[in-house]
Every structure is written in structure tokens, then in C-alpha cells.
Amino acid sequence: MTQTPAPTRRAKSGPPLRDEKLKQRRAEARTGYAFLLPWLLGFILLTAGPMISSLYLSFTNYNLFEAPKWIGFENYTKLFQDDRFIQSVKVTLTYVVFGTPAKLIAALAIAMLLNSKRRGRGFYRSAFYVPSLIGASVSVAIVWKAMFGDAGPVDQILSFFGIGIGGWVGNPSMTMPMMILLTVWQFGAPMIIFLAGLKQVPAEMYEAAEMDGAGSVRKFLSITLPLLSPVIFFNLLMETIHAFQIFASAFIISNGSGGPAGSTMFYTLYLYLRGFGDFRMGYASAMAWLLLIVIGIITLIFFKTSNNWVHYSGDEK
């Protein structure tokens, strides 16, 4: 992909000044490529190249030890007859569809609570951010498993209120709420981005609205939400993409099995089990490409529909 700076039409024999300029520009381009070289190498060797080869592998049978065998669309058609794959899609979509909005609502609510001139704001927002920093770690997954285990602390607390569940980790219908709680718990990162967005809302707008007799619901719907829509858009996109890729916590909580009863068989966990457990690299590559396509489509839909609900104040930058 490295285009060497091509000699342009004007390279002929122009006036010496022009030659000088051209030389300079070429030197500039050479320096540019020299500075870009590490990234360019990384891009070709670790991103673009692997992408192309994983696309190729997705049409093959490959177990890492024998040469890949071309099988056309077989991996893709097989996927849709694979119950565990279907299960992983269901699990992941449930998680994305319920977890992401819940997390963003929590983030926005707390951001609005903290968006006032009050003492301790810095401390509060830092405290709420801590789970985002540690939430995806193995440590927290272990603790989560212990907390939500049979007769664990969470159950104890719930029993106190008369709603004991009797263990979440081993109960296939309760593992999803548990995983969603884990992602909602990490609302701190989008919250801080919301706070930065709320800072930009001019106070005069609220004052003017109050003069017109707007209540707090009205102010929220007509001022806060529209002015915050670019930030909501950003958070929604990022958190959705992020949610599709959940791995470590699902792996630890289910001991890498996706259980009980496939209830934590997240997409990436199944991809991992297929690729690095059974060495079915072609099959796993097909899964990876499907994920890429789905994320691509979702991103596209977000951007296409954003015109309808994302309002940019025209004078930004």
C-alpha cells in the first residue's frame, strides 16, 4: 500500500524555484512515510492482512495443522443449523438489547444528579467511575460469581426483603440478569461523558424555559435530551459495540463453559471455544466475519438514522 510519492507533471524542467519546491515536497512526503511506518506496518500486518485472511479462512476448513480446505459457504450455512451458535446469538442480543439501554439510562440519571454546583462533585464522579475501571477484570468476575452464588450475599440481602432467589449463578434464568447487572454497574464511563455533555448546555436555556413556565419533565424533554443527543449517540454506539464483545466475565463466571444450560454462551465465548478449543479456525473465522458484518450494519443504521434524532448545534468548532 505504500505509494512512493509519484513524480508529478510539473516535474519537467520548470524554473529552478519550482524544482526546489518539488524537492522539498518529496522530502516532506518521505519524512511523512518514515513517521507513519510503524503504524503502517502494524496496519498491514496486524489488521488489514489478518482481516483478509480471516475472510478467506471463513470459506475453508482449517484446523491449524493441515492446509486450509476450500468449502465455499458451508461454514456460514452450518452456523445457522448449529444450536449452540443460535443460542449464542440469542444470549448476546438479549444482553445488548437490555444491558446497553439500562446502563445508559443509569449513566444519564446519575450524570444529571451530579450536574450541579455542589461540593464533593469531583469525589462523587470518581467514586461512580471506579467500577468501569475494574468491571471487565477477572477479579471482579470472581467476586461477582461469589456474590451471586448459592446463598451468596446478594441472595441474603434479597431474602431480607422476602425475594430470595436461591442462587443466580447456577440458575439458567437468572444468569442473564446477573450479567446485565454487571454491565449496568459499569455506568461510570458513559456517565462522565454525559457530564461533559451536560456542561455544554447553556444555563440561560433553562432559565428561559422556566420563564415560559416549563416544568422539569418538559425541560428535560425539550432542552436536555436534544442538546445531549450527540453525546447519547456516541455513548450508544460505543457501548453497543462494546457489549457485543463481552468475554472475560462470561468466561470466568461459567468456567469457560457458557453454562448453565448455555445461558452465558456469549458470542465471543463460543467463537473462542470453536477456534481455540476445537481448532475449527474456519468456522470461528466465519463467526468473526458475521460479527463484523452485524456491527457494521448496526453502525450504519445508527449513522443513517442519526439525522432524525441527533441535533448538532451548527456553530460547533
Added chain:
Amino acid sequence: MTSTALKTPPAAGTAPAEPAARDPKSRTILGKSLKTLLFHGVTLALIAVVMYPAVWMVSSSFKPSSEIVGNAAIWSENFSFDNFVKAMDGIGGVSTLQFFGNSLILAVGSVIGVVLSSTVTAYAFTRINFPGRKLFFTLMIVTLLLPFHVVIIPQYIIFQQLGLVDTFIPLLLGKFLGAEAFFVFLMVQFMRNLPRELDEAARIDGAGHVRIFRSIMLPLMKPSIITASIFAFIWSWNDFLGPLLYLNSPDKYPLPLALRLFVDQTQSSDYGAMIAMSVLALLPVLLFFLIFQRHIVEGVSTQGLKG
């Protein structure tokens, strides 16, 4: 990006509207302090809920195993350091100190790699003119949205064929080659806001790009370098999938993998040591947070890091 942003209060968005016109002054003040009290009460209660898992974790690490399971209480009569002593013994014949050392090598290596590659790349994108710059920049942005899983299988195959599996190289090489587009993007955003007059003046004085980059840009980029370093460190420290794929021998394991091994082998029999080790594994992250809190929170609000 000014470092004072955290201290300066923002424009009061939802500041409580004081119906000052109707109420006598004294009642307004009373109402105000009541509202403040309510605010702090509600916020602290929420923080208690959010912090409960972390606090329970730390307190459990000091409790005997028998008191951990099924115990929601934070307080115990039998606090001791036994769990930590056991956790430090390690697992599979490898001491926990070694796991710490491995994590540290990976994290420090990541920081060095990320800082070197992302500053150099950002400089190329923002300050040097070359054909194809726009195209490459667009490609870089696109990789921001790319799920990592699309590249792991071929990457694994490449490293396997080079005989580099079970070394740290696959986990570090990408950092030195700017493969984590997020950091490049962060640097580009920051560098764009640095005044161009500075390097233009230096150019007139005859300084080349290398010199401008080293003596003018790098010092000015300190705030963003600090932010990138913190996140590179923490992300590497918490990373699980990468080491899970590439490392096989326990003496090379970083903490997250060691933890998993620990869980596999002890199962629920020794909750105390398991949780103590989890606490140990998180310690550096929490320390980083305490020290660099301001940079972390600002990094998130200006660049949208996910954390």
C-alpha cells in the same frame, strides 16, 4: 483538556430553581440546605450500593473462608491476613510475585509501545504533508470500530508459525506498531489543538521534523501522554483474552490468567485465598486510580475512553 476542569464547577444545568420571589429569604436558605442535604444523602446512598461489591470483596479477603460464602456483612470478628499469605504462595509452583512481575513487564512494555507509536503516528497525521494521508487516517478511524475478534485467528496463526506463541511478543508487538487505534486517535485529537505557529517558527529556523517532534511536540503532549500511559497500563493489566490465547506456561502468566488457574484448581474450597488474590490483582489499578484520578476522569470525558 485543562487540568483545572475538574475543580471548576460546570455551568449549572439542573441547578435547583429557587422560587426566591415567593418565599421569604430565611425559608429559601432553609430550603436550599435541605435540598443540599437530600442531594448528598441520595448520592451517598447510591455510592454505597455501587461500592458494595468492591467493599465486600476487600473485607472478604480478610475473613476466613467459612465466613465468606453466604455472608453479606462487611464486618467480621476474625479479620486476619491469612488469605493474603496463602495467596502470595501462588499456584502451580509459581509464586504470585512472579505473576506480578509478568503483569508488570507486559504493562510497562505496553505503555512504552503505545506512547512511542501513537505519538509518532499522530505527528505524521497532523503535521506532515504526504499523499495518502487522508486515506490512511480514515482507515485508522475505521479500525476504531473493528471488533478484535476479526483479526485474532489469523494473528494467532502468524505468531504460531513464527514460533512466538508462549512469548510476550504477540502481546506487545501491536502496541509498538500502533495497532490500538484508540491511542493514535487520542493523540491526534490532542495534537490538533497545539498551535501550529510553534512548529512553523521552528521550521523557519531550520529545524527538521525529527527535531520539532522531539523538542517541541513531545514536551507539549505531556498531558495526553500521561492519559494514554495510564489507560495502556490498566488495560494491559486487566487484559484476559490476549494472554489466554498466547501464553501456555504458568511461569509466564500475568495475574488474570493466574487467577483463572487458581479458580480452576481451588474451586470453591478456598474462597478466602481466591478473593485475596483478586484484591491483590486489582491493587495496582486502584492505586493508579487514586494517584491519577484527575487524568483518568478527564481522559474519559474528553476522549470517550471506555475504561
